[in-house]
Amino acid sequence: MKHIIQTPLTKDTVKNLKAGDTVSINGVIYAARDAAHKRLISWLHMGKTLPFEIEDQIIYYVGPCPARPGEVIGSAGPTTSSRMDAYAPDLIEIGLTGMIGKGLRNNDVISAMMKHGAVYFGAIGGAGALIAKTIISEEVVAFPEFGTEAVRKLTVKDFPATVIIDSYGNNLYDTGKLKYRIDQ
């Protein structure tokens, strides 16, 4: 099934998304990866206000290439999500409803997604040039000292992704692999 999503991503919308569905995302999403997550979580634990609203938001795990003059952004495909597994459950607990990345997630993340209602989208790893074309504005909103790892507010139009793990715990990586696996 194909869905057109307008952010913010509410929990009601999350409930309708099933593993294997394709989505086209529109609106604001936030870019953050390793260094930004580490700091966000340390701020959270210190009780400091985070630099952007987490509730009903989508975080895209990406560290883009620099933009050429006149362009919005450079190549901007997903990075491996498992490196954010240590941090994601805390963000899901305070209302994060979507994550975009690539690759496997651990059970702590999946449990938090099922408990609080969140979804994990896969973007195509290595399709950074194609994805960059769907990003229509970019602004660094926190931690500029992290360079490519800074937190960015991105406005996207028809950002292509696939629901990998839904809020019921269904996982396309498992079901897809099983369907095509030949025992040997």
Next chain:
Amino acid sequence: MRTVNVASIIDTVEKLCIDANYYLNSDILNALENSFEKEESDIGRDIIKQIIQNANIARSEKMAICQDTGMAVVFVDIGQDVHITGGSLTAAINEGVRRGYSKGYLRKSVVKDPIDRVNTGDNTPAIIHYNIVEGCTLKIAIAPKGFGSENMSGLKMLKPSDGIEGVKSFILETVDKAGPNPCPPIVVGVGIGGTMEKAALLAKKALLRPIDQRNEVEYVCSLEREMLDKINKLGIGPAGFGGRMTALAVNIEVYPTHIAGLPVAVNINCHATRHAEAEL
């Protein structure tokens, strides 16, 4: 004796860094097109189509194929009769990387210390492998290495009694465990033999060989074909969404080893297996 000035080395390295990141090599593109035909999964075919589109956008708009423009791995074959003038060869290579990553709008992905993790800001230092050869040639190959795939690589010191079956199991196990993380369809580089670091280097070097060329040693060539077939039965598929095309090729290199050992290294590359070479 031949002299080569560092200025031409800097220029060459700069260009190679940019070319490798913008232009997908024709062997990979052909393999992707073939894999589109062979893929049985609809979503898998769609992913391959988008990967090809992505390569076309990168080429025409001079953008990086992938935002992970990698750590610059540089292989230098330098003739023993070459004399480098005007400065240090290593410094020249790093300067070429610095300029290429800046002028090409490529991402700077290198941190100065593995624990402190502060970005060096210019993608240096490069990882440079020198090979002294006869004569007066100077060849430079750049293979930007993304870490989505690098992180899924592995090395195992097998026992000689594990034999070829042990090698096959380790390759298959490494790829299966990697699953969707290294951006399939992948290219698998394997090094068998040597010492621990030699096996790793062989695996990395194997990834420089065009994927439409098989190893000339007969048993190694058969092993490459057999492993590709086995990997493509794992079901991982394009982007890991399930499908037949998990790998585009398996390139294997072998080397003499010790009577007590059988080292095997598996170095995984994503579908954008990038490298560019030049002879000065």
